[in-house]
Amino acid sequence: MSTAAQMQAKAAATTPAARPPMLHAGALEGRVAIVTGGGTGLGRGMAETFAALGARVVIASRKLEVLQRTAEALSGEGREVVPFVADVRNRASVAALVEFTAERFGGIDILVNNAAGNFVVESAAMSPNAWNTVIDIVLNGTWNCTQAVGKHMIDAGRKGAILNIVATYAMTGNPMTVHSAAAKAGVLALTKSLSIEWGRHGIRLNAIAPGPINGTGAADKLWADPTIERRMRENISVGRFGEPEEVADLASYLVSDYAGFVTGACFVQDGGLWLRRPTLFD
Numbered sequence: 001m002s003t004a005a006q007m008q009a010k011a012a013a014t015t016p017a018a019r020p021p022m023l024h025a026g027a028l029e030g031r032v033a034i035v036t037g038g039g040t041g042l043g044r045g046m047a048e049t050f051a052a053l054g055a056r057v058v059i060a061s062r063k064l065e066v067l068q069r070t071a072e073a074l075s076g077e078g079r080e081v082v083p084f085v086a087d088v089r090n091r092a093s094v095a096a097l098v099e100f101t102a103e104r105f106g107g108i109d110i111l112v113n114n115a116a117g118n119f120v121v122e123s124a125a126m127s128p129n130a131w132n133t134v135i136d137i138v139l140n141g142t143w144n145c146t147q148a149v150g151k152h153m154i155d156a157g158r159k160g161a162i163l164n165i166v167a168t169y170a171m172t173g174n175p176m177t178v179h180s181a182a183a184k185a186g187v188l189a190l191t192k193s194l195s196i197e198w199g200r201h202g203i204r205l206n207a208i209a210p211g212p213i214n215g216t217g218a219a220d221k222l223w224a225d226p227t228i229e230r231r232m233r234e235n236i237s238v239g240r241f242g243e244p245e246e247v248a249d250l251a252s253y254l255v256s257d258y259a260g261f262v263t264g265a266c267f268v269q270d271g272g273l274w275l276r277r278p279t280l281f282d
Ligand code: HXC
Pocket: 116, 117, 118, 119, 120, 121, 126, 127, 128, 129, 130, 131, 133, 134, 167, 180, 210, 211, 212, 217, 218, 221, 222
């Protein structure tokens, strides 16, 4: 069997089957969560798991139809997932999201900054607006939501957990996605800085740096090219891409009381990809 075929067989053998969430039922009972970019990909996976664990969840992004479809699919049987249109780049829009969530559910306990924009582009050819667009969504958007929700938590005297979704190239850098790498590095610095500043308010901030995950916008946009996809797969020590449910399990732990002693940390969840140090997308 060829190396590629062996990898495929190994991947098929080790991909986790559908299974219940890692935490016990009710682990997030009574919690109110905002997940930005919660209509698709990893955000949708986290919203689903949080709701299954008892949280009431507001999913926020630009496209109402996508949000509505997801909210409908994830709600029911006691689960509540509510759509809200917001552009994280716009501070008035973010303020409206915070106000809506606090009024509807009486407060906010959890924020996941998951919304992102990204594309593969040669740096020398990138336009100023292309750079600004990704920095604006990823870094400024994370800051806008974090400041608005953090201030709400502080004013309400309410403890909270903020989780930022980054990428391992925040630590290593990466060609062809320099805008995203720079923005994610900024988000990581923000995570660590505020974990120190807001610890006294009972607010914990952590990050997850996922590797390539199946069924997400990143998969469509970044490794639709089979050559790039194969190179990534061959460098993943566990022999397969990740699943949204796996990120959702780690996320649910980090925003739960079980992680009460964890703050300012970044968890790499990438099947070992980053340790081999391959550059991606070039
Ligand atoms: C070069 C590009 C480009 C491309 C857009 N631009 N795509 N430049 N190559 N492929 C430029 C445009 O020409 C424009 O500049 C500027 O970027 C803004 O583009 P718009 O289309 O006007 O922006 P907007 O409508 O705001 O959409 C934002 C977006 C879009 C980022 C461009 O793709 C989007 O909405 N993405 C959201 C979903 C997403 O990206 N998910 C993937 C996350 S994956 P000019 O100069 O022409 O005006 C991820 C994984 C990381 O982050 C780690 C993986 C391991």
